[in-house]
Amino acid sequence: MxxxxxxxxxxxxxxxxxxxxxxxxxxxxHQCEVTFTKVNGEVRTMPxxxxxxxxxxxxxxxxxxxxxxxxENISVWCLDKSEWRSFKTANxxxxxxxx
Numbered sequence: 001m002x003x004x005x006x007x008x009x010x011x012x013x014x015x016x017x018x019x020x021x022x023x024x025x026x027x028x029x030h031q032c033e034v035t036f037t038k039v040n041g042e043v044r045t046m047p048x049x050x051x052x053x054x055x056x057x058x059x060x061x062x063x064x065x066x067x068x069x070x071x072e073n074i075s076v077w078c079l080d081k082s083e084w085r086s087f088k089t090a091n092x093x094x095x096x097x098x099x
Contacts, residue, residue: 048076
C-alpha cells in the first residue's frame with residue numbers, strides 16, 4: 001500500500017503555512033515523489049526528501065549559514081539529481097510516499 005496526497009489549489013481557505021508544514025513533515029520522514037507546476041508552467045515530478053540519512057554532509061565552514069523561513073518555497077534534496085532543488089509550496093499538486 002502506498003500513501004498519496006492530492007492538493008487542491010482552488011480552495012479559498014488554502015493556508016500556505018499549513019501546507020508548507022504538512023509537506024515538510026512528509027519529507028522529513030519519507031522519500032517522496034512530489035508533482036508540482038514549475039514557474040514556466042511545466043509539470044515536474046521529482047523524487048526528493050529531507051530525511052537526514054539521505055542528505056549530504058554539510059561543510060563545517062558553512063554550518064553557520066541558514067536560509068530564512070519562507071513558506072512560499074520548499075528546499076529539498078533531489079534524489080535523481082543529487083543536489084538541492086526547490087519548488088513553490090502553492091504549486092504542489094500531488095505527493096506519493098516512496099519509502
